[in-house]
Amino acid sequence: MDLINQSVKKWDHDPKISGAAKYVDDLRIxxxxxxxxxxxxxxxxxxxxxxxPTLPEGYLIVDQHDIPGKNNVHIxxxxxxxxxxxxxxxxxxxxxxxxxxxxxxLDKILSEIVVVYEEHTPVLDMMKSDVIFYQxxxxxxxxxxAFQEADxxxxxxxxxxxxxxxxxxxxxxxxxxxxxxxxxxxxxxxxYYVHSAVxxxxxxxxxxxxxxxxxMGGAFGGKEDYPSILxxxxxxxxxxxxxxxxxxxxxxxxxxxxxxxxxxxxHYRAAIKDKKITAIDAxxxxxxxxxxxxxxxVLQRGLIGATGVYTFDNIRxxxxxxxxxxxxxxxxxxxxxxQTFFAIEMFxxxxxxxxxxxxxxxxxxxxxxxxxxxxxxxxxxxxxPFPEMIEKLFKExxxxxxxxxxxxxxxxxxxxxxxxxxxHGCGFTGAGERDLIKGVVRLKKNYNDTVEILxxxxxxxxxxxxxxxxxxxxxxxxxMHQIIIANPDTDRVPNSGPTAASRSLMxxxxxxxxAAVKLKDIWVSEEEQxxxxxxxxxxxxxxxxxxxxxxxxYPDNSWSANVVEVEIDTLTGVxxxxxxxxVYDVGTPVDKMIVIGQMEGGLLQAVGYGSMELMxxxxxxxxxxxxxxxxxxxxxxxVPVLKTDVINNPYVVGPFGGxxxxxxxxxxxxxxxxxxxxxxLGIDLHHTxxxxxxxxxxxxxxxx
Amino acid sequence: MVIVxxxxxxxxxxxxxxxxxxxxxxxxxxxxxxxVDAEDHAYLFLNKVPELKRxxxxxxxxKIGAAATFTEILNYPGTPEILKAAIHYLAxxxxxxxxxxxxxxxxxxxxxxxxxxxYVSDTLLKLASAKGERILPIEDFITGRGKTALQAxxxxxxxxxxxxxxxxxxxxxxxxxxALAISRVAFAGLFNxxxxxxxxxxxxxxxxxxxxxxxxxxxxxxxxLTLPEAKAVKSEFLAKYDQAIVPIRGRVSADxxxxxxMNLLEDFLTQNGI
Numbered sequence: 001m002d003l004i005n006q007s008v009k010k011w012d013h014d015p016k017i018s019g020a021a022k023y024v025d026d027l028r029i030x031x032x033x034x035x036x037x038x039x040x041x042x043x044x045x046x047x048x049x050x051x052x053p054t055l056p057e058g059y060l061i062v063d064q065h066d067i068p069g070k071n072n073v074h075i076x077x078x079x080x081x082x083x084x085x086x087x088x089x090x091x092x093x094x095x096x097x098x099x100x101x102x103x104x105x106l107d108k109i110l111s112e113i114v115v116v117y118e119e120h121t122p123v124l125d126m127m128k129s130d131v132i133f134y135q136x137x138x139x140x141x142x143x144x145x146a147f148q149e150a151d152x153x154x155x156x157x158x159x160x161x162x163x164x165x166x167x168x169x170x171x172x173x174x175x176x177x178x179x180x181x182x183x184x185x186x187x188x189x190x191x192y193y194v195h196s197a198v199x200x201x202x203x204x205x206x207x208x209x210x211x212x213x214x215x216m217g218g219a220f221g222g223k224e225d226y227p228s229i230l231x232x233x234x235x236x237x238x239x240x241x242x243x244x245x246x247x248x249x250x251x252x253x254x255x256x257x258x259x260x261x262x263x264x265x266x267h268y269r270a271a272i273k274d275k276k277i278t279a280i281d282a283x284x285x286x287x288x289x290x291x292x293x294x295x296x297x298v299l300q301r302g303l304i305g306a307t308g309v310y311t312f313d314n315i316r317x318x319x320x321x322x323x324x325x326x327x328x329x330x331x332x333x334x335x336x337x338x339q340t341f342f343a344i345e346m347f348x349x350x351x352x353x354x355x356x357x358x359x360x361x362x363x364x365x366x367x368x369x370x371x372x373x374x375x376x377x378x379x380x381x382x383x384x385p386f387p388e389m390i391e392k393l394f395k396e397x398x399x400x401x402x403x404x405x406x407x408x409x410x411x412x413x414x415x416x417x418x419x420x421x422x423x424h425g426c427g428f429t430g431a432g433e434r435d436l437i438k439g440v441v442r443l444k445k446n447y448n449d450t451v452e453i454l455x456x457x458x459x460x461x462x463x464x465x466x467x468x469x470x471x472x473x474x475x476x477x478x479x480m481h482q483i484i485i486a487n488p489d490t491d492r493v494p495n496s497g498p499t500a501a502s503r504s505l506m507x508x509x510x511x512x513x514x515a516a517v518k519l520k521d522i523w524v525s526e527e528e529q530x531x532x533x534x535x536x537x538x539x540x541x542x543x544x545x546x547x548x549x550x551x552x553x554y555p556d557n558s559w560s561a562n563v564v565e566v567e568i569d570t571l572t573g574v575x576x577x578x579x580x581x582x583v584y585d586v587g588t589p590v591d592k593m594i595v596i597g598q599m600e601g602g603l604l605q606a607v608g609y610g611s612m613e614l615m616x617x618x619x620x621x622x623x624x625x626x627x628x629x630x631x632x633x634x635x636x637x638x639v640p641v642l643k644t645d646v647i648n649n650p651y652v653v654g655p656f657g658g659x660x661x662x663x664x665x666x667x668x669x670x671x672x673x674x675x676x677x678x679x680x681l682g683i684d685l686h687h688t689x690x691x692x693x694x695x696x697x698x699x700x701x702x703x704x
Numbered sequence: 705m706v707i708v709x710x711x712x713x714x715x716x717x718x719x720x721x722x723x724x725x726x727x728x729x730x731x732x733x734x735x736x737x738x739x740v741d742a743e744d745h746a747y748l749f750l751n752k753v754p755e756l757k758r759x760x761x762x763x764x765x766x767k768i769g770a771a772a773t774f775t776e777i778l779n780y781p782g783t784p785e786i787l788k789a790a791i792h793y794l795a796x797x798x799x800x801x802x803x804x805x806x807x808x809x810x811x812x813x814x815x816x817x818x819x820x821x822x823y824v825s826d827t828l829l830k831l832a833s834a835k836g837e838r839i840l841p842i843e844d845f846i847t848g849r850g851k852t853a854l855q856a857x858x859x860x861x862x863x864x865x866x867x868x869x870x871x872x873x874x875x876x877x878x879x880x881x882x883a884l885a886i887s888r889v890a891f892a893g894l895f896n897x898x899x900x901x902x903x904x905x906x907x908x909x910x911x912x913x914x915x916x917x918x919x920x921x922x923x924x925x926x927x928x929l930t931l932p933e934a935k936a937v938k939s940e941f942l943a944k945y946d947q948a949i950v951p952i953r954g955r956v957s958a959d960x961x962x963x964x965x966m967n968l969l970e971d972f973l974t975q976n977g978i
Contacts, residue, residue, distance in 0.1 A: 142867065429766040477880070572878045572889070573960070612880055629886060630955065635796075637882035692888075693960045700963060 418675025606669020
């Protein structure tokens, strides 16, 4: 491997380990007051009256009437209100903010406010919703004919549940207003998203809005859209209060009202002829919650991946994102992919068993390779290194032997092993990079020959600063300590786009590499110099047609192969995870240790999604699992053996051969886990999370 | 004694009992539960009171001070395996370094990991006030969910765990994960024989009702029987439990809890040759 792989101390290691790093909750600012939000306690209704108690001096209420601009938070569409417009649409919707110095007094005021609602019947079941936010579909080949000529048709429904991010640091923002300028700082993935949201809500021009990212204690996609809402809320509050206003959510509040992974219901059909799959027909419904936020793009990505890593001649994929009176769902590592990849991976296992084949053999038969036509009639332009990855994975995990060995077990404990193969498309879908984001980066060389990286990229613990510094230092041929990188401030950095979609290293890193090459060319020691680079779209891609879902949605994909092994206790339904293995292709890993760290964490998170991360709401739409003792994520004790590895498959267009990595491991864990449960139980399974209770139920049913 | 802003730090038990008798204070041992919802209140900090930290034993009892931490209990050479098994799955090391058996039991939660073991092993609790001492079986100490027999002037001082017959135990905790998990169902059993006759067939169930369940009259059915005789009444024995256990519904269904209880009880008997 190259120099770029060699692990260095993470750029943010010392401040975070020593405790010196300041998160938004740590910041004490002169004259600052606190804000606490009054939230809807019902899922659907109209506010008839709000009775506010007499407020102590220095305390005030902020609501929709205080918004100087529009009461619309710009995300993709603008339907999310900043403060309730008089209706409430899910439990946890922000109605107003109480602002003042003492948090206890704020709590007391909140408890004394009475909201009189006219309640409406909420829609809580996505399958009963008749409001369609988005709807897409595409066809490849002639699926109708294939189904007509089939000698067997398989028809199954899969469901996946919520997943909550559980970033260590909850959401928090501070708003400032001074001399006609709004400044918002806090925990966020995408400063320029917050910038455009605050601009619209405050009714201010570009230069009158400033957004600063503070240290961020994790995000996983959860701080892609929500900071725009909270940012807008504190901006409005700061203007009214005339003082800085900080609002940091409580954990229960955070789980209740911030975005999660979309639950989905997916109906799959397969046409089989002469033991071959001749067509796949998939229909996916994603539960968007009350507002659209990022659902449009989440759904698109889910549908693009609906037939997984396989190439079929005939495909039909349709899907819709529907409105329910639940918390709006948004971005979560994998971004729509984990739902449909779960469905297709399980479906392939079931098809294999239905036609008397080994699941892996069947998967191998349809595995995509370079030169194949994709589901959307694009092209796989590059080598797909599954053979090498699978060989490595099987050697580590012993999958093929164990899969045979675990058939027909009896006794109190039974083992099982499952496999999944997935991809994650790198970067924004379609021409988003070229048409929407148009990323810009700058390198600023100081008189003392230090070089500052200026991008809007944010480090949430994933290692972005380290990777950017490595790329720039190595390209310039200077030591890393000569490079400066700070948290982005929109007054200082150009808009290089959001830190999302596994795009930062591949897209922004590439821009930085090009900028560094340029700077190196013109380098004059002891002189201030600056270079700027703009996004250039890779020319080899087949243009993406968003209307018809045709072409190359992504310039390239990252690939993953995963195995999970379990041992179930037939008396309790408890499944011990014996081991979890993953082999990944992220191009050339820019810093191998950081990449492995990301793969391990992502795989663990994905196994949690498949097994224990259960979130449900009661019949009034109130989320029950809104605390860390109720919403269960795995610990190191739950997956004691967790082994991940990467292969080196340089991506020609990426910086130093790198491509997207962050989201990839979140896709394949759940299908591998549930496949392992199928192997242990000897039956077909159709949902995540597959809980202890589900296991015992399945075992009891088998007894009868 | 040290008086601090939010309470009292007594130097010994006598001081602690004096304050307890004179002031309205919340006894604070490890603080791992109290700190979650810290209130403006006066606390009686017991974590430095030597008499409450002591772990010792005589011929009959293992004596565990109410403010001994779980790590201290785990490291004590005389701690029986059944208690160690439960402590191993109690929260996580950092919490076990602070949390105490006295606190775990005084919360009177049916989910308390150590309570289950004290129930099945017939552990006695020593309570004290400035006026004197009394000793109660744990079943009489815990009077309901979150309720105990502790009087306003009393402190829980010590556990007296009978040492005899703890080797042959059965323990299973079903949590939502392997660490930092509140139990969803927990089962503990103790089985002893003298010669060919059963002398103990104790079974306790945690997390299924308002308190840990133990049915002494059902257990009595087995006492004095030989294994073949026990086998003959096995189905009747199981049927009694099946009827008596009516689990609460919570994060898991009542049905699940019931199935697990019965599966484990039956396995407990099977493992012991019944």
